[in-house]
Amino acid sequence: MNTKEFKEGIRDGLPICLGYISVSMAFGLSAAKMGIPVWTAVLMSLTNLTSAGQFAGATLLATHGTYLELTISMLIINIRYFLMSLSVSQKVDKEFTTGRRLAASFGITDEVFAVSMQRRKELSFSYMTGLILTPVLGWTGGTLLGGVATSLLPEALSDAMGIALYGMFIAIIVPPAREHKNVMFAVLLAILASCAFTYLPVLNNVSGGWSVIIITVVVSAIAAFLFPVKEEEDD
């Protein structure tokens, strides 16, 4: 374990952890409202580490959905992690053995992915361990807090925290979009497509999980076709 890399991981993971605490408190709260025992909600957070998937899964379980429905929902909502893991697989260093790949894969969430892509060097196992550690604690601990002490945060504050994770995403996409016209193009096209999938008839019947996949694949392909990236620009 490389201590310096591990500490950098912890440092970069802390903002994710803070954002997760509020979101997972909301999850713990709604799971409790649905009649799901707190300890099972905490277990779900610890083993799943995914926001949208857990909200959908808890809702299905509370309404006695079938295991098939549960499996298909998880596939559709979480399939975007496939693309994220694929990107991460291209950025890990040579020391990333199979065992390390099996371990680090567990923690690839939207935010962990986003932050690891922003790092300007190859990803070491020490860095990834630090990066994943506090978000897991925040996510699991927040679920517990939300389940047992729902009135801990004033509602206005927990409501405002809902925007924090989106703020993080904005912090990741805006600076490179400002510097590189090709990235700006990809970002704007993705936003346009996402709005179309949200507001246009027919398209808005596509579930959120699938529309993100379709937009990611199609827009990235268009951008790669129009503006191939040379080796040097690839950070």
Next chain:
Amino acid sequence: MNIPYLLIGIMIMAVVTYAIRVTPMVIFRKKIENERIKSFLYYIPYTVLAAMTFPAIFSSTQSSASSIAGCIVAVALAYFNKGLLVVALGAAGTAFLVGMLGL
């Protein structure tokens, strides 16, 4: 609530989610050299995060006024290269203040 049913459900969720995450990490062990595919992968973080953020950010708080204000502040802070935490808290703080004003 039926506990065995819940626990099996949670296990299924965990297995499916982990399988999605682990498969590419184990399959794609070598660096991809093809320039088109590398370019495609280069754009993925930006397109996936942009698609997930917009327009969802505008319904992330109770009122559109607070989420729009939070979004504007986030974009402005990010434009001037402020770090993740500053941008995230700036967005949340703005949304909180606007929410307090009752807008």
